[in-house]
Amino acid sequence: MEPYNTSELSKRQVGAKEVYCFNPGEENIDLETVESFGEEWMKFDAFSAEEIKNAGDQYFDIVTEKQLSNSSYVLDLGCGSGRWTKYMASKAKFIEAIDPSEAVFSAAQAYNDLKNVRFTQAGVDTIPFNDNTFDFVISLGVLHHIPDTGKALASLIKKLKPGGHALIYLYYALDNRGFFYKLIFNASTLLRRVVSKLPHSLKQFVSDALAICIYLPFIALSKVIKTVVPGNLYMKVPLVYYRDKSWNIIRNDALDRFGTPLEQRFTKEQILEMLVAAGMEKFLFSDNEPYWHVLAQKK
Ligand SMILES: C[S@@+](CC[C@H](N)C(=O)[O-])C[C@H]1O[C@@H](n2cnc3c(N)ncnc32)[C@H](O)[C@@H]1O
Missing domain, CATH: 3.40.50.150 (Vaccinia Virus protein VP39)
Known part of the structure; x- marks a missing residue:
């Protein structure tokens, strides 16, 4: 060194x-x-x-x-x-x-x-x-x-x-995504503006709640689509990246996504x-x- x-x-x-x-x-x-x-x-x-x-x-x-x-x-x-x-x-x-x-x-x-x-x-x-x-x-x-x-x-x-x-x-910048993906994502950005201003303990609680209410349902949806629809359609579901990630990583990334004041x-x-x-x-x-x-x- x-x-x-x-x-x-x-x-x-x-x-x-x-x-x-x-x-x-x-x-x-x-x-x-x-x-x-x-x-x-x-x-x-x-x-x-x-x-x-x-x-x-x-x-x-x-x-x-x-x-x-x-x-x-x-x-x-x-x-x-x-x-x-x-x-x-x-x-x-x-x-x-x-x-x-x-x-x-x-x-x-x-x-x-x-x-x-x-x-x-x-x-x-x-x-x-x-x-x-x-x-x-x-x-x-x-x-x-x-x-x-x-x-x-x-x-x-x-x-x-x-x-x-x-x-x-x-x-x-979601440049490889379609209209609906961007729409859902932009809605989540509005949430981020509010959550990122909360005190830390509350921020953690709200991010966990969002991980449960947003991340987990989308992950489940991607898994259902993967099972019933042939091909790669499931890859178009928002948050499909987390389909094989642990709860620890999902919680952490939800806090990152919603809790950080500056993101570009x-x-x-x-x-x-x-x-x-x-x-x-x-x-x-x-x-x-x-x-x-x-x-x-x-x-
Ligand atoms: C989302 S975290 C990523 C941490 C790590 N690279 C990872 O992926 O696990 C962003 C990190 O950038 C650091 N950071 C923020 N501003 C910085 C700056 N001006 N210079 C260097 N690091 C900075 C933060 O302290 C934080 O740990």
Whole structure:
């Protein structure tokens, strides 16, 4: 691992690990969103190995062993509970996992035994490493919660070595969905505006209720359609992605979806534009959910 390129504000001992804390940044960060994630991830810090493997395989379906290998120095930006760091730990040489929220301490606790991982509290504007340092960077489900997503992506890519790869997941703008899917989704966005303003305990309760009243019925509907209608019609049902997900993941994602103050959505074209502007090439969008996750190489 490389030394930090700037001095820390403080450090905290978490079991056998020291977590160094840097200024989270002031410009390109939504502090209310970061605080909300800190509370969320402290609650959802215990994904089972099977949950992490199954969900991780879906995000990493476009990554080969050549791109992420046991010689790769990796940065996980916005690591949250640390689940993707855990997923990558056996595949990479060393992982720097950073997040500006309190979640980074739960992650350090949960994955205290991972010898090739260092957890650091910092934000995208204050990543405490030199430019052109990493072989592989990931940021899964993070950059759409940052006010200027394109700028945040560019700051992340600066830390990647030329020729290195980035795996990015950004919420899609439903650009591959039909009219009714979009209609239902837009209605749920109105709900989000209300739920995200609630105090945390109430937010959790309401998100759970929404998971039961919205997610579970749609999942059941997709399963019924799959059983009785031949073909892939069931894949058009909203929330079908969760058909094989655990209750833990469904609850967590419902809280993410309804409880987060700042969320943005992007079409494939918009994501491509941001990647090109950040100096990336050789784009590979996955055809599979979650949409959109994309792999690209730095020029
Ligand atoms: C939806 S969570 C995703 C966590 C993790 N990547 C995962 O998929 O499990 C979004 C994360 O982005 C982090 N985040 C928000 N603003 C950030 C910023 N300006 N810089 C870096 N991370 C940020 C939050 O603290 C939160 O942990």
